Structure formats: structure tokens, C-alpha cells
Amino acid sequence: AASHFWHMPWEAGALGAGTMPSLSSLRVGVGPLVGLGCGLVLGALLEQFRRRRTSVAASVARNSSDVVKSGAEVRVSLAELSVVVAACLERAGASKAHAPLVAEVLVAADCRGIPSHGVNRAEVYCGELRAGLVDGNATPVIASETAGTANVDGRNALGAVVSKFAMELCIEKARAIGVGIVVCHRSNHYGIAGFWSEMACREGLIGFSFTNTSPWTVPTRAASRACGTNPIACFCPAAEGDSFQLDMATSTVPVGKVEVCHRKGLPLPLGWGVDRTGMRSTCNAAEVITAGGLTPLGGLEETAGYKGYGLNMMVEVLSAVLSGCERVGPDVPPWKADRGVEVGYGHCFLCVDPEQLLPGGRFQARLAEYLARMRALRPADPGLRVAVPGDPERAEQLLAEHRGVQLGESIALGLRGLAREMGCSDMLPQQIRELPEGAAAPKHLLAGAAK
Numbered sequence: 001a002a003s004h005f006w007h008m009p010w011e012a013g014a015l016g017a018g019t020m021p022s023l024s025s026l027r028v029g030v031g032p033l034v035g036l037g038c039g040l041v042l043g044a045l046l047e048q049f050r051r052r053r054t055s056v057a058a059s060v061a062r063n064s065s066d067v068v069k070s071g072a073e074v075r076v077s078l079a080e081l082s083v084v085v086a087a088c089l090e091r092a093g094a095s096k097a098h099a100p101l102v103a104e105v106l107v108a109a110d111c112r113g114i115p116s117h118g119v120n121r122a123e124v125y126c127g128e129l130r131a132g133l134v135d136g137n138a139t140p141v142i143a144s145e146t147a148g149t150a151n152v153d154g155r156n157a158l159g160a161v162v163s164k165f166a167m168e169l170c171i172e173k174a175r176a177i178g179v180g181i182v183v184c185h186r187s188n189h190y191g192i193a194g195f196w197s198e199m200a201c202r203e204g205l206i207g208f209s210f211t212n213t214s215p216w217t218v219p220t221r222a223a224s225r226a227c228g229t230n231p232i233a234c235f236c237p238a239a240e241g242d243s244f245q246l247d248m249a250t251s252t253v254p255v256g257k258v259e260v261c262h263r264k265g266l267p268l269p270l271g272w273g274v275d276r277t278g279m280r281s282t283c284n285a286a287e288v289i290t291a292g293g294l295t296p297l298g299g300l301e302e303t304a305g306y307k308g309y310g311l312n313m314m315v316e317v318l319s320a321v322l323s324g325c326e327r328v329g330p331d332v333p334p335w336k337a338d339r340g341v342e343v344g345y346g347h348c349f350l351c352v353d354p355e356q357l358l359p360g361g362r363f364q365a366r367l368a369e370y371l372a373r374m375r376a377l378r379p380a381d382p383g384l385r386v387a388v389p390g391d392p393e394r395a396e397q398l399l400a401e402h403r404g405v406q407l408g409e410s411i412a413l414g415l416r417g418l419a420r421e422m423g424c425s426d427m428l429p430q431q432i433r434e435l436p437e438g439a440a441a442p443k444h445l446l447a448g449a450a451k
Contacts, residue, residue, distance in 0.1 A: 072408070072409040073406050073407065073408055073409060074406075074407055074409060074412050074431045074432065074435070075403055075404035075405065075406050075407075075431065076404050076405055076407060076412070076429035076431050076432060077404055077405075077429055078107065078111065078400060078401070078404065078405050080427070080428075080429040081107055081110075081119065081405050081407075081429060082100070082103050082104060082107050083103075083427055084415070084419055084424060084427040084428050084429070085102075085103035085106055085107060085119055085122050085415070086099040086100045086102070086103035087099075087419075087422070087424040087427050088122055088126055088415075088418055088419055088422045088424060089102055089103060089122070089125060089126060089129065089136075091126075091422040091423060091424060092125070092126035092127075092129035092130050092136070092422060093129035093130060093132075093134075093136040093137075094129055094136035094137075094158060095136055095137045098136060098137070098157075098158055098160075098161050099136075101158075101160050101161060101164060102125065102158050102160045102161070102191075104160075105160045105190075105191035105192070105195050106118050106119050106121055106122060106125075106191060107119065107405065108191070108192065108195055109191060109192045109195075110400070110405050110406065110407060111396065111397050111400040111401070111405055112192070112194070112393040112396050112397055112400075113392065113393055113395075113396030113406070114192055114256075114393070115256075115260055115406075115407070115408055115411060116253075116254050116255075116256025116257045116259065116260050117191055117192045117254070117256050118407075118411070119407065119411060119415050120256065120259060120260055120263070120411050120414065121189070121191075121256070122415060122418060123414060123418050124189075124335070124336070124337055125158075125189070126418060126422065127336075127337025127338075128188070128337050130337075131337055131338065133337065133339065133340075133341070133342065133343070134156060134157075134158060134188050134342075135155065135156045135157055135158075136158060138154075138155045138156055138157035138158075138161075139155070139157060139161065139165070140152050140153060140154045140155055140157055140161065140162045140165045140166070140184070140187075141153050141155060142169070143185075147173065147176065147177055148173050148177050148179055148180055148181065149173070149180070149181050149182065150166075150169055150170075150173070150181075150182045150183075151182075151183050151184075151185070151323055151324065152165065152166045152169070152182060152183070152184040152185075152323075153184075153185060153186055154184050154185060154186040154187035154188070155186060156186055156187075156188070156342050156344075157187070157188070158188060159187050159188040159189045159190035159191065159211075159345065159347075160190055160191055162184050162187040162188070162190070162347070163184070163187070163190040163191075163195075163196050163209075163347060163349075164196075164199075166182045166183075166184050166347065166349050167182070167196045167199045167200065167207070167209075167349050167351075168199070169182050170182040170200070170349040170350070170351045171199065171200055171203050171205060171207075171351055173351070174200070174205050174351035174352060174353045175203075175205075175353060178352070178353050178356035178357070179350075179351070179352050179353070180349075180350070180351045181348070181349070181350045181351075182348075182349045183318070183319070183322050183323035183346065183347065183348045183349075184323055184346060184347040184348075184349075185320075185323040185324050185325045185326075185344065185346050186325075186326075186342070186344055187344075187345045187346065187347055188343055188345055189213070189335065189343075189345065190211055190345070190347060192233075192247060193209040193210070193211060193231040193232065193233035193247050194209070194233045194235065194245060194246075194247030194393075195209075196209040196233070196349060197209045197233040197234060197235035197245075197247070198235050198245070200235065200349075200351045201235035201236065201237050201243055201245075204237050204353070204354075204355070204364075205237070205351045205352060205353055205354070206234070206235070206236045206237070206351065206352040206353075206354060207233075207234070207235050207236075207349070207350070207351050208232075208233065208234050208348075208349065208350035208351075209231075209232075209233040209234075209347070209348075209349055210230070210231070210232060210233075210315045210318050210319050210347065210348040210349075211228075211230070211231060211315070211319050211345060211346070211347045211348070212228050212230055212315060212316050212319040212320040212325070212328070212329075212332065212345055212346050213228030213229050213230060213255075213332070213335065213345065214228060214332050214333060214334050214335035214343060215227060215228060215293075215329070215330050215332060215334070216228060216229050216251065216255045216293055216294050217229060217230075217250075217251040217293055217294045217295070217296050217309075217312060218274055218278045218292075218293040218294065218295065218296075219296065219309050219312075220296060220300075220301050220305050220306040220309045221301065222278060223277065223278040223279070224278050224293065225278075225292075225293035225294070225330075226329055226330035227250075227251075227296070227309065227312045227313070227316070227329060227330075228251075228312070228315075228316070228332065229249040229250065229251045229254045229255055229294065230249070230250045230251075230311075230312045230315035230316060230319070231247065231248060231249045231250065231254070231315070232246070232247075232248055232250060232311065232315060233246060233247040233248075234246045235247075235390075236354075236367055237354075237364055237367075238364050238365075238367040238368040238371055239361065239364040239365045239367070239368040240368060242367075242368050242371055243390060244367060244371060244388060244389060244390060245389055245390025245393065245394075246389040246390070247389075247390075247393075248297075249297070250296065250297050250308050250309075250311040250312040250315060251294040251295065251296055251297060251308065251312070252271060252272055252273075252294060252295045252296065252297055252298075252299060252308070253272050253294065255288075255289070255294060257272070258272065258273060258285050258288050258289055258294070259285075259289065260408065260410075260411070261285045262285035262286055262289065263408075263410045263411065263414060264408060264410045265410075266285070267283040267284070267285075268282070268283045268284070268285050268288065269283070270283065271295060271299050272288070272294065272295065273287075273288035273292055273293060273294050273295060274288070274292045274293055274294075274295060275287050275288075275291070275292045276291035276292050277292075278292070278293065281295075295308075296308035296309040296312055297311065297312070313329075315348075316328060316329055318348040319345075319346040319347055319348045320332075320345075320346035321346075322346075322348065323346040323347070323348070324346075325344055325345070325346040326344050327344055332344070332345070371388050374386060374388050375387065375388060375391075407432075409435065409439075412431075412432045412435060413432075413435060413439055413440055415428070415432060416428060416432050416433070416435065417440060
């Protein structure tokens with residue numbers, strides 16, 4: 001979405017040729033300016049950014065990201081945001097060692113312009129911890145292993161903790177023999193799928209990340225939800241710091257975008273979800289979350305939604321069936337803080353070392369050429385440049401690094417309410433503390449009443 005109105009990082013006149021920020025580069029304490037004249041460029045970018053937000057609010061949004069990022073917003077310090085989210089998680093029951101990692105994953109989503117998976121989710125995570133549904137102190141163990149494979153028992157630990165352990169193991173195996181595959185069971189929500197693929201990409205590997213989720217999606221010809229949003233992520237390193245970064249749900253949109261619309265009081269675009277009958281499209285976010293469901297990628301049967309449904313089942317097979325999860329598909333418990341049982345998610349991580357297939361950096365060089373070729377395609381609309389997967393998110397990352405993390409006002413208000421509830425409001429960034437005292441965001445529909 002960000003690529004519609006400003007130069008992307010690889011273009012002349014942007015923030016420095018060939019400079020591609022990684023998720024890790026946005027961690028607390030990191031953020032050197034990229035290239036000369038960066039401040040002037042960023043000022044121009046932000047002016048275009050503000051104009052775009054105004055135009056989106058007053059007109060029809062171009063895509064699903066425009067919808068969830070429309071409306072009033074605040075920008076806050078990356079470091080301060082990470083600290084307060086980690087503090088909330090720790091007060092809720094996450095160990096001092098694990099809370100910063102989980103906060104990093106949540107904040108990374110907001111840095112990439114994915115508010116559906118960012119601090120919007122902190123309230124649910126804290127609710128799960130407080131209800132004893134997730135073990136905030138647990139660490140995963142290897143249940144079975146070969147030279148190139150492993151099955152990890154998450155032991156009901158925080159999903160980010162399980163995923164970091166598993167992807168590090170997968171990277172190690174791929175470095176040793178060229179390919180590694182690690183699956184996990186008894187895990188929890190792991191954040192944005194791309195965070196884990198990016199770990200492999202930083203090491204010069206092709207990284208895949210998959211997870212199942214609680215049922216949100218109504219399968220083709222079904223009357224009720226039975227599939228998760230089941231994302232697919234694939235990150236591939238290219239020459240000169242470039243990369244291919246695919247991170248997508250296999251539903252039309254992830255349920256997090258519906259959550260954000262509910263908290264902002266926005267109607268859903270037609271086609272995102274269906275009502276309680278499973279047949280009629282609805283614009284009511286609460287109806288989709290509590291009674292209806294999401295459509296599979298592609299929508300209804302006549303628009304080839306069965307393809308998204310098939311991809312969705314593929315992810316379930318790789319993540320849940322292959323790892324030995326106790327519950328699969330429609331039998332996975334709902335993801336809310338008052339569910340009363342472990343959710344038991346499964347993940348699958350796959351790493352490939354391109355050097356062992358195409359030595360001498362030839363893969364990276366050829367991929368860079370391919371990416372450049374696609375970006376150079378003549379656009380149908382001269383005002384909308386052709387981008388490749390990951391380009392919009394990289395532009396958002398650069399803005400977050402240099403001007404602060406963008407939060408919708410309703411998300412910021414929700415975090416303020418959570419921090420007050422957890423007794424750590426003194427750690428909130430000043431911009432959030434100074435929001436109107438009478439303003440408040442709706443309670444997160446998935447947070448339940450857990451104490």
C-alpha cells in the first residue's frame with residue numbers, strides 16, 4: 001500500500017539505494033540514518049503519507065491495508081512502545097526473559113504497517129496469560145529429530161518463544177545439509193508469519209513459515225467456519241540487500257483486520273466476511289467475529305475461492321497434521337481469552353540454502369534482476385508503481401525507524417487502557433498518555449473477561 005504514493009527504498013531519490021531494512025534492524029536501540037539527505041526525503045515522504053491518509057478517509061480505499069490504516073493516528077517511539085508492551089505481558093504472567101521477544105514480534109507488525117497483528121493483539125495475549133491458558137514461563141523441547149528435520153513440543157509456551165527456538169533449529173539444519181524442516185505442536189499464536197521467515201532470510205537462506213489458527217474461515221460450500229486464516233510466508237534473499245517478502249493469509253483478509261475495523265467503528269468492505277448463515281456477505285465486524293466468518297482467499301465459489309480454501313488446508317496439513325497436533329481444522333479451540341483450554345496451534349518452518357543449489361551467489365543475483373524487472377513493468381495507472389511482495393512493508397519500516405511507529409488512535413487508546421489495567425501506565429509513550437482522557441477504544445472482542 002505504501003508504494004502507491006512515494007519512492008520505494010530501492011529507487012533513486014529514496015532513503016538510499018540498495019538499502020533494505022530488516023525486522024531486526026528495527027529492534028530497540030538500532031536505527032542509524034540511511035544515506036545522505038535522509039531527513040529531507042523523509043519529510044517529503046511523510047507529507048505524501050499525510051495527504052494519502054486524508055484522501056483515503058474521504059474516498060474508497062484501494063486495498064484492505066488502506067481500510068485498517070485510515071483515520072486518526074499517532075506516532076510513538078519504537079523503544080518506548082516495546083517497553084510498555086513487554087511490561088504489560090510480564091505483569092500478565094510472561095517471564096522477564098520471554099516478554100521482550102513477544103513485544104518485539106508485536107511491535108514489528110506495526111512497524112511493517114500491519115496493525116492487525118501488532119499491539120492490537122497485546123490485550124488478547126495478556127488475557128490468555130492471566131487466565132492461565134498460556135504458560136508464560138515454559139520453553140519448548142525437541143520431541144523427535146533427524147539431520148534435516150525436527151518435531152518440537154511447544155509445551156504450551158508463548159508462540160513467539162516456540163517459533164524462535166524452532167526457526168533457529170531449522171536454520172542450523174539448512175546450513176548443515178541444505179534443507180531443514182521443523183514442525184511444532186502445542187504452541188500458541190506466533191504473530192506475523194513473516195517475522196520468522198525474515199530470520200532465515202537474514203542468514204542468506206530461503207525461509208518459509210506456516211501456522212494453523214483457530215477456525216475463522218468458512219470453506220467453499222460450507223455453512224459455518226471450519227478453517228483458520230492459516231498464513232503463508234516466504235522470504236528470499238537477493239543481491240545488494242534486496243529480497244522477496246511474501247506474507248499472506250489464505251483467507252481474504254486476516255481476522256486481525258476485522259478486529260481493527262471493530263475497534264475503529266468502521267464497516268467492513270463487502271467480501272471480507274459472511275454473516276451467521278455462512279452465505280451472505282456482511283459489513284458488520286462484530287457479526288463476522290462472533291457468529292459469521294471470513295471468506296477464503298478468492299471469495300465465493302464463482303470467484304475461485306476454492307483455491308484459497310485448498311491453500312488453507314495445505315497449511316493445516318503442514319502445520320497441524322504433520323506435527324501431530326491434538327486438534328485440527330474445525331476442532332481447534334476458538335482463540336479468545338475465556339476459552340478455558342489450551343489452543344494447541346501447530347507451526348511449520350522450512351529453510352533452503354540457495355548456495356547449495358546455485359553456488360557463488362547466483363541465486364541472489366538472479367533474484368535481484370527478476371525483482372528489478374517486475375518493478376520496471378509499465379503501470380496501468382501512472383500514479384501507482386508496480387511493486388513486489390514486501391515493498392510496501394519496507395517503506396513503512398523506514399518511516400517507523402526514523403519517525404516512530406504509527407498506531408491508529410483506537411489501538412493507542414486500547415493500549416493505554418491495558419497499561420492502566422496492568423499497572424504500568426507510567427511507561428506509556430507521552431503521545432499516548434496525552435490522548436483525550438474521555439476517549440476510549442472498544443474492548444477487544446477476543447480478550448474475554450479473564451483476570
